[in-house]
Amino acid sequence: MTRIFETPLYPYRRSRDQDASSPVRHQAVVVGAGPVGLAMALDLCFHGIPVVVVDDNDKVSFGSRAICFAKRPLEILDRLGCGDALVEKGVVWNRGRVFFDERQVYEFDLMAEAGHKRPAFINLQQYHFEKFLIDRVGALQAAGKPIEIRGRNKVIGIEAKPDHAALTIDTPEGTYGLEADWVIACDGANSSVRALLGLDFKGRVFEDNFLIADVVMQAGFPPERWFWFDPPFNRGQSALLHKQPDNVWRIDLQLGRDIDKEKEKRPENVIPRLKAMLGDEVKFELEWVSIYTFQCRRMEKFRHGRVIFAGDAAHQMSPFGARGANSGVQDADNLAWKLKLVIAGLAPERLLDSYDAERVKAADENLLNSTRSTDFITPKSEVSRLFRDAVLDLSEKFPFARPLVNSGRLSTPCILDGSPLNGPDAEGLPAATRPGASAVDAPLGPDWLIDRLGGRFQLLTIDAEAPDHLDVDGISVERLVLSADDDQTGTLADRWLGTAWSALYLIRPDQHVAARWEKFDEEAVRAAVNRAAGRG
Amino acid sequence: MTKLNTEAHIARPDDFYAALIALHEGRSKAESDAINARLILILANHIGDQGVLQEALTAAADSRHATQK
Numbered sequence A: 001m002t003r004i005f006e007t008p009l010y011p012y013r014r015s016r017d018q019d020a021s022s023p024v025r026h027q028a029v030v031v032g033a034g035p036v037g038l039a040m041a042l043d044l045c046f047h048g049i050p051v052v053v054v055d056d057n058d059k060v061s062f063g064s065r066a067i068c069f070a071k072r073p074l075e076i077l078d079r080l081g082c083g084d085a086l087v088e089k090g091v092v093w094n095r096g097r098v099f100f101d102e103r104q105v106y107e108f109d110l111m112a113e114a115g116h117k118r119p120a121f122i123n124l125q126q127y128h129f130e131k132f133l134i135d136r137v138g139a140l141q142a143a144g145k146p147i148e149i150r151g152r153n154k155v156i157g158i159e160a161k162p163d164h165a166a167l168t169i170d171t172p173e174g175t176y177g178l179e180a181d182w183v184i185a186c187d188g189a190n191s192s193v194r195a196l197l198g199l200d201f202k203g204r205v206f207e208d209n210f211l212i213a214d215v216v217m218q219a220g221f222p223p224e225r226w227f228w229f230d231p232p233f234n235r236g237q238s239a240l241l242h243k244q245p246d247n248v249w250r251i252d253l254q255l256g257r258d259i260d261k262e263k264e265k266r267p268e269n270v271i272p273r274l275k276a277m278l279g280d281e282v283k284f285e286l287e288w289v290s291i292y293t294f295q296c297r298r299m300e301k302f303r304h305g306r307v308i309f310a311g312d313a314a315h316q317m318s319p320f321g322a323r324g325a326n327s328g329v330q331d332a333d334n335l336a337w338k339l340k341l342v343i344a345g346l347a348p349e350r351l352l353d354s355y356d357a358e359r360v361k362a363a364d365e366n367l368l369n370s371t372r373s374t375d376f377i378t379p380k381s382e383v384s385r386l387f388r389d390a391v392l393d394l395s396e397k398f399p400f401a402r403p404l405v406n407s408g409r410l411s412t413p414c415i416l417d418g419s420p421l422n423g424p425d426a427e428g429l430p431a432a433t434r435p436g437a438s439a440v441d442a443p444l445g446p447d448w449l450i451d452r453l454g455g456r457f458q459l460l461t462i463d464a465e466a467p468d469h470l471d472v473d474g475i476s477v478e479r480l481v482l483s484a485d486d487d488q489t490g491t492l493a494d495r496w497l498g499t500a501w502s503a504l505y506l507i508r509p510d511q512h513v514a515a516r517w518e519k520f521d522e523e524a525v526r527a528a529v530n531r532a533a534g535r536g
Numbered sequence B: 001m002t003k004l005n006t007e008a009h010i011a012r013p014d015d016f017y018a019a020l021i022a023l024h025e026g027r028s029k030a031e032s033d034a035i036n037a038r039l040i041l042i043l044a045n046h047i048g049d050q051g052v053l054q055e056a057l058t059a060a061a062d063s064r065h066a067t068q069k
Helices: A035-046 A071-081 A083-089 A126-142 A192-197 A260-265 A266-276 A322-341 A351-377 A380-396 A399-402 A492-496 A522-532 B013-024 B029-047 B050-061 B063-067
Strands: A024-031 A051-054 A068-070 A095-098 A103-109 A121-123 A147-150 A155-159 A163-171 A175-184 A202-205 A209-216 A225-229 A238-245 A248-256 A283-293 A295-298 A307-309 A459-462 A469-472 A473-481 A502-508 A513-517
Touching: A024 A238, A035 A051, A035 A071, A035 A147, A035 A322, A068 A071, A068 A192, A071 A083, A071 A322, A083 A126, A095 A283, A103 A380, A126 A147, A126 A322, A147 A248, A155 A192, A155 B050, A175 A192, A175 A322, A192 A307, A209 A260, A209 A266, A209 B013, A225 A380, A248 A266, A260 A266, A266 A283, A283 A522, A295 A351, A295 A399, A322 A351, A380 B029, A399 B029, A459 A492, A459 A522, A469 A522, A473 A522, A502 A522, A513 A522, B013 B029, B029 B050
Parallel strands: A024 A051, A024 A175, A051 A147, A095 A225, A175 A307, A459 A473
Antiparallel strands: A068 A121, A095 A103, A155 A163, A163 A175, A202 A295, A209 A248, A209 A283, A225 A238, A238 A248, A459 A502, A469 A473, A502 A513
């Protein structure tokens, strides 16, 4: 059987642009067809911007790579028409177990909070994730939308001009030139666009090696996440077992520093390690093996004129907490509507600087969290290991120590406090839905609040009066009329009203709260829309 | 905000001190280090307040403070 990640899904095809006498200009070119590039392309298409994706490859991700997709990116992919496919295929898990040395020290239930359409996260191989997004691109194409992926189109040159960028693309049939008003570089940690422009990428390098093995087994293991610190089968190191769809299990073994990568990757060396972990009697097949080290670093700025960086190209972090692909999809979510307003002439170019401000803040939060997890999992000093082991020891008997155990803090959306786009806040309303927060879901009878938000500016009113429509110098603001009574569980009121009787929220196209009030004041709402569009 | 209490607060100081030393009697350096680490974590949790903990961390790290006595 040919595996999905070995099949060309967007094979090279000659484009008309290759035969043009001078480079053809496009509005938006996305570099890279990974999870972030694909989400970026779908979001631009959603906003009606023609988009060309160029990728040096013609297949989905080789091996599972990113395997945890969090709630927020799932909500974004819902807006882009892929959410159901992803969630139906993904594995939802709730129980985690933590082992230290030879014993289980504790287990936990995620006890997902009720009243959300999407789970806290799903496990899903990156190649499935990408496949669903590519399918969606195909469906849009079939419907006549201007979106295309050009396989085996590698960017080998870029010239940044004040009002566009000129790209040189290499293909199996030679090179050609392409111009773009906007280039969004989603070409990963080793971004060639970044390298070609000679831009910085600073941070911390970690020396520990990790072996990833995806094994297919009909095992009796439950769909749980098991994490070992210093287990007998991998002394002094850590190990992780995590379930993916199709009976694929992710095994992640820390190998330490100064190892021979090529030697460790050979099946004759990998299989005994896995047998020591799984037991001799368990039958399994190796699907994919890789050894990685990682780095926590980011670009100083994500926007460089007409070239904008997103995902790993802009920020790279350790895998603990699943913050790579998840934050990259949120980069796309943040950027697409801003580009739309700028291209449509409804917002000044400086609106795009808020992408920088907001996503750099998010990247720093993600980097901080993933660095802390890394330091707990791979202690760098004797005293750091001493406290780590003390925490694990205590966690068996004392609940207080369990929150200190850090085997990864799962990706949650960054609340964009202090963003230049945020407008006024109102007292008495819940902190979780303050300006800068991404909309917190709530049930609305059989429907979900999150499904009624996004894609345009909205004025969400809960038991408050306001006009059904406002035009703010070309930006249309639609009212979404709700009442606390729309949700008999009281969740909507808890999450959006707090102690207030009424509330109005200005919601951005990326489902983030821009401003909120208790009562309607047209001038205040207009000012907040202008501010959120970078016109303030 | 609660402040770190640096006034004498232990009713029978000699008894506490003797118990602390007794805890480490006959232990290896590694065992003692582990006990101390666990003790710090248990006490820190009992305090809870981040401000007080930060004051305690600073006080412990300030060597002049420690040697002035």
